[in-house]
Amino acid sequence: MSVTGVAAAATLGRAAPLAFAVAALGVGLVAYGFVRLAGEFSHAGSVYAFVGNTLGPRAGFLAGWALLLTYLVFPPVSIMGAATFGRAFLNTTGLAHDADWYPLALAAWAVIWVLAARGVRPTTCRVPEVCMPCELHRHPGPGRTAL
Numbered sequence: 497m498s499v500t501g502v503a504a505a506a507t508l509g510r511a512a513p514l515a516f517a518v519a520a521l522g523v524g525l526v527a528y529g530f531v532r533l534a535g536e537f538s539h540a541g542s543v544y545a546f547v548g549n550t551l552g553p554r555a556g557f558l559a560g561w562a563l564l565l566t567y568l569v570f571p572p573v574s575i576m577g578a579a580t581f582g583r584a585f586l587n588t589t590g591l592a593h594d595a596d597w598y599p600l601a602l603a604a605w606a607v608i609w610v611l612a613a614r615g616v617r618p619t620t621c622r623v624p625e626v627c628m629p630c631e632l633h634r635h636p637g638p639g640r641t642a643l
Contacts, residue, residue, distance in 0.1 A: 578604035
């Protein structure tokens, strides 16, 4: 479950920002490892392939199943977190005292479902004139005029 800054400050005191900084460093190192491994191994197996190719097939098997377990546990925990924070928001703002968590969890699930059902759009664009007009202005390229 996610921890807000207030809850962390109540538990850790003045060391809360340091704890968040150390956690951010750890997440950054994991991300850096994924970037490096993705550049090294071209495989659709993600964590299974990365760990399997670096530490061996048994460790890759365990890492793949651990990631699957994470994928199964993370959505319900995230929705419960949204319901918990929603209840705190409603209570703090005075909109509803002692709001039930279940409708908030269903609303969070519905929002996530709508966002996922819309589909994922690619972040790259094939038409440079539409995607990067600033770049075209600076570097018009051969046969093109600057805007």
